Amino acid sequence: MLHSPPDPRGSPPRRRAAERGTVSGPTLFARYAFGPNRLGLCGPDDAASLFGETTGDDGTGDERLVRQLALGFEGAYPYLQLIGRANGIADPLDRRVVEAYWLGSPLLDLVTPGLLGESLRVRFRPRLGEPTWRWLASSAPAGSRPVHAFHVLDVFPKVGLMRGEQVGRVLQTMDNCRIRWGRVLERAGDNLVVNAVPLALDEGKLVLGEPRVERITGWQDGRGFLGAVEAGDVVSIHWDWACDVLSADQLDRLIGWTQHELGIANQTL
């Protein structure tokens, strides 16, 4: 049991975003989508292109192809469209929209419960059985926003899986799928050793647990999204793949929106 909540942030990341430069929206999307895509869990069956076109030596590739691949992420893309529309941004792969979806940002504030609810109804009601649709329909009125953490953290409590012997496996699944963060301790070949913050249960509620040392993947044969990474940097993680080096502001938003969606998930527990 956790008697006092751990500080999920720790000391601020060592570097600011401006020191690392920025990438385009499509490339940022690829950085986060590649983790599950390489495992065949979502998106089109072309992880090699998604990776290859966004990890070139000059940091650029065939953006048109990346945009085409992004359309095949049928879970994420409609949310990008929704965030863009709500904020008057025509391009769903605008960098601001992409970052709002993966990490969270003030752009989500303009996606009202009504807009999210209507989007969910159109997309999911015909496709889901009544019990599953019922819990999803309750998410928008509860305050969920179309941030990636929304589905990941909401679904398991709502379908009653946070009980019994399989709780440990459920927490592991949620940790794999949500966008996590970890402070870099060292690089070990194509891997990074990080101090990452896992989910935990405290008196039956989902919380951010004590940081633990983990080994994640950051490169394939020396190629990856991170560029130069140093001990003390904080990286984002999706399905054990290191997506990006986070600035202090990005980390704050990721933690804040994760806690927001945890709070909604905990209403069910």
Next chain:
Amino acid sequence: MCIAYPGRVIAIDSAGALVETEGRRHRASLLLEPGVVVGDWVVVAAGTVIERMEPEEAARVRALLDAAQEPDAPLPA
């Protein structure tokens, strides 16, 4: 994918299941539903099979998905 979606299990191997939905195939872990067999209709979320659908519910969803794939057929609300 990270959202919840229904699909039919078309293959199972040591790494999990291959689930088809609306013409697309994705892998999914069977960690939480190890008893799933080929042909089952399931709900997948976070890369994991989280529920087996009851046959009548699966039939209803399958009919809706089939109707949605016909040209010019609007999705039922």
